[in-house]
Amino acid sequence: WQRATEAQKEKLARHVCVEMGGLVVEKTPVQTGFLRGSWKPAINDPDSSAGTADPTGAHVTAAVLSIALGIKLGDRFTMMNSAAYAPYVEFGTSRMAGQHFVSDTVASFPAIVARVAAELGLRK
Numbered sequence: 001w002q003r004a005t006e007a008q009k010e011k012l013a014r015h016v017c018v019e020m021g022g023l024v025v026e027k028t029p030v031q032t033g034f035l036r037g038s039w040k041p042a043i044n045d046p047d048s049s050a051g052t053a054d055p056t057g058a059h060v061t062a063a064v065l066s067i068a069l070g071i072k073l074g075d076r077f078t079m080m081n082s083a084a085y086a087p088y089v090e091f092g093t094s095r096m097a098g099q100h101f102v103s104d105t106v107a108s109f110p111a112i113v114a115r116v117a118a119e120l121g122l123r124k
Contacts, residue, residue, distance in 0.1 A: 006073055008122055014068045015116045017041075017077040020105060021064035023112075024079060025057040027101035029089060036060065038083040041067040046080045 021041055028036040038051025041064045054060050064079075071077060092098030117123075 008120070010071060010073055012113070012117055012120060012122060013073075013075075013077070014071050015120065016109075016113055017068040017071060018065055019112050019116060020109065021068065021077075021079055022061050023108065024102060024105040025060050025064070027105055028057070028081075029099050029101065030055050035081070035083045035086060035089060038081045038086065039064075040080045040082060042078050042080070043067060043070060043075045044078075046078045048080055048082055051082050 021039075025036060025039055028039070030036050033053035033055030034051060036057045037054030037060060039057075039060045040047035040049060040051070041060075052059075068077065088096075089099050090102050091100075
């Protein structure tokens with residue numbers, strides 16, 4: 001029973017990380033694609049390496065899926081954006097409004113967990 005429960009929790013964690021990672025990439029504003037391409041998914045230790053342009057987010061989304069498949073119970077999934085200007089785009093400046101692509105994604109976490117759990121047939 002314990003192993004089956006752990007497997008269900010890991011499956012839920014993997015799916016939620018893929019959903020959340022994909023959503024933040026999708027919500028990231030695009031001008032050159034560098035901001036979107038600067039997302040770095042990782043397990044346990046954040047990856048702060050430099051990003052590259054990825055206007056569609058396809059490369060980052062593939063990396064999220066690849067990394068998330070390795071999640072085990074007790075792991076911490078992180079998404080770090082190495083673009084120095086990411087906070088200005090997120091929160092805004094005196095000359096531009098914030099885009100809130102991270103805040104909006106974080107706010108959707110409870111709904112995503114509930115939906116994914118229901119899709120996987122998991123109960124509280």
